[in-house]
Amino acid sequence: MTSGSPNTSDFDSSSNPWLVRQELFVASLQHQPLLLVVRPEPDDLRPSSSGSSLLDQVLQLHAAGLRHLEVAWLDQPGWGEFMQRVQDQCPGLNLGAASVTSPQALNDLSCLNLSYAMAPCWSPELVEQAREVGVLLVPGVFSPTEVHQALRFGCRVVKLFPAANLGPGYWGRLHAPLGPLPFVIAAGGLDVGDIPVWLEAGHGAVALGRKVVGSPPAFQALLDWLRQSTTQP
Template sequence: MSSNLWLVRQELLVASLQHQPLLLVIRPELEDLAASGSGSGLLAQVQQLHAAGLRNLEVAWVDQPGWMGFMQRVQDHCPGLNLGAASVTVSKALNDLSLLDLSYAMAPCWCPELVEQARGLGVLLVPGVFSPTEVHQAIRFGCRVVKLFPAANLGPGYWSCLQAPLGPLPFVIAAGGLDVSDLPVWLEAGHGAVALGRRVVGSPPAFQALVDWLHQSTSQR
């Protein structure tokens, strides 16, 4: 049953990203985790982006008592947001993800043991891949979705070069070092979606650019 849920959640994530090919990744600070109610400035920004049409959000997992509470506040204040966890590298994180029943989680690297453990819990853990070997192993493992990381170091043309030797490739999320202005370039190069980091939220001009992109993409649908 848990394995079937893992497969279903892959398809649901792909469908959500096909609807809006953007993932925002945020990293809450200690003050965000400690804030009660809507007292977090980061949560207020997330609410603003959600109101502008943001569909997919990742919150970096941290081994702090307040992380679960912060995630629950995001769920309460942003209903309908496709919420996941980022930076998952240890087994301990999977228990939190299972308790919250999150739609998905992301790992920065390829760790088949962790992906297997997540699949056993019914948790979708999308692996980070970098080399052709890692991509090939993820495909053989049954991963329908992977994250290319760090994408900026590889360039937008890298992924398409893998198709000839490896055959059909999984749905790919480009992540690492990208900005709002990179969205059209990487999407046109064949990437299924693009992940943007916390620095977009931390910079007023970048934040406004993201709000504008969300308004524009929503109006075009």
């Protein structure tokens, strides 16, 4: 890290909007520790008069109780309109953007008033820009160095990616050398059956990817998980 990089002492004020948004996001994930990540196809980005199989699936999942959805950012016409359709038809859904790696993506997001965005990697410059334009960007981390840098930068929530390559025990082994760790979302290569394993291993939430919505059995398993979790006391 450069000497000009911020650290956690710069973000102690409870009135800091960036910190407040992080805390609200964490609170929502504690209520339902699951995110679904999807990538629209060209047919999904056509005007609302055209059918969208992805939107139909999102509506089913939302009706079953899904609270957090990430839609991969695409530099394509119609992406913003698709996001608006999801917002209009799924009130109460915490909608975010995935695969955010560029300033252009952040500029697009700043107009949508999304709850959050996700980056696959650690980029302090991108996190800083996101904070400046009012977007809560959750960075991806992989190594102990990246976790330490994210903590020093004031990130209270991070995404462990790709989690499947590291295994559910990896995050816990970082506690001894690094001390208190941020709230972590395990993402990358996981399915519905992995949710309890990774939560029990100390991860705050689990993100599921495209293979869930692309497979009828996996999609049904997710619907069942949502319905069961929302009916439990």
